[in-house]
Amino acid sequence: MTFDNIIGHERQKKLLRQAWNNQRMAHAYLFTGAEGIGKRLMATALVRLIFCEHQTGCGTCAGCRRIDHNNHPDLHILEPEGSFIKIDAIRELQRELQHPPLEAPRRICLIDGADKMNPAAGNALLKTLEEPRHDVMLILISAHPEAVLETIRSRCQQLPFARLDQAMIAKVLKQQEFSNDECRILASLSEGSLKKALGSDREFYLEQRKTLFKAVCTLSPGSIVPMLELAEKWAADKDQLEDLGTVLLSCYRDVFLVVSQGSSSLLANTDLKERIIHQAGRESLPSIQHKLDALLDFQYHLRRNVNRQLAVERLLIQLVQPKAAM
Ligand SMILES: [Zn+2]
Secondary structure (H helix, E strand, O other): OOHHHHHOOHHHHHHHHHHHOOOOEEEEEEOOOOOOOOHHHHHHHHHHHHHOOOOOOOOOOOOHHHHOOOOOOOEEEEEOOOEEEOHHHHHHHHHHHHOOOOOOOEEEEEEEEEHEEOHHHHHHHHHHOOOOOOOOOEEEEEEOOOOHHHHHOOEEEEEOOOOHHHHHHHHHHHHOOOOOOHHHHHHOOOOHHHHHHHHHHHHHHHHHHHHHHHHHHOOOEEEEEEHHHHHHHHHOHHHHHHHHHHHHHHHHHHHHHHHOOOOOOOOOOOHHHHHHHHHHHHOOHHHHHHHHHHHHHHHHHHHOOOOOHHHHHHHHHOOOOOOHOO
């Protein structure tokens, strides 16, 4: 992985390259931004640049190869074991960091999921940050920097990463031989995360989406039993509920576009065009806005571990309401 292989994040690449060329690397970085947008890749590319025998991140020298095979003696990678990075792991790291690097110009420690350090671990790491060795560099990575101790954050140079834009993701997908429709759908559902667009959610996004939207559209406000059955079925699959919200939100956004603009030229879910137009015919602007709000509420509550079954029931009741009822 080199800087050139990384999609987007040009400003961050430039900044890190300049710092390296001018020998002004910080002793600790904190890369922040959503999951799956390239923070870890950027960190690996930076390590390669620093450890490479040719100082280019060539990919072929012994240093680069050892990084790729995850066995470079001067690269230390810490990740959560279970839910946390614990103090023992930090202490062990600190013992290793006391020794000078073996092969590279410095030791680099990559802490992926820095927000997962519990307070004891975080406080232990502070010592390393407060008394930095000239031959040690830390790269902390976090999608939730607000959960990283303030005292740690303030001792790192923070580098925020933005979500990738849809066009960029669509371009990458196109290189992977997805159809135009699939590229558009996956890019719009990926929330700026390439990992999400290419990951295990893909089948869900492409196929299940059609079934889910159809299931909601064909429910009628009076059909309580089918609605409760559907809610029970959906709530049982805890892991996919969030994706379910994402998918329905995308479909209802398209319905909103048709209702508000009277045109279907900007739809993300082009393969569901007929159903979306049909559904739009049953909505008014206030009713579709109400449904979008209900979907956003649903996502908000899911993240707060509410009763899943109740959350789905409440969502469905709102989604099947006819426009006259609002
Ligand atoms: Zn190299």
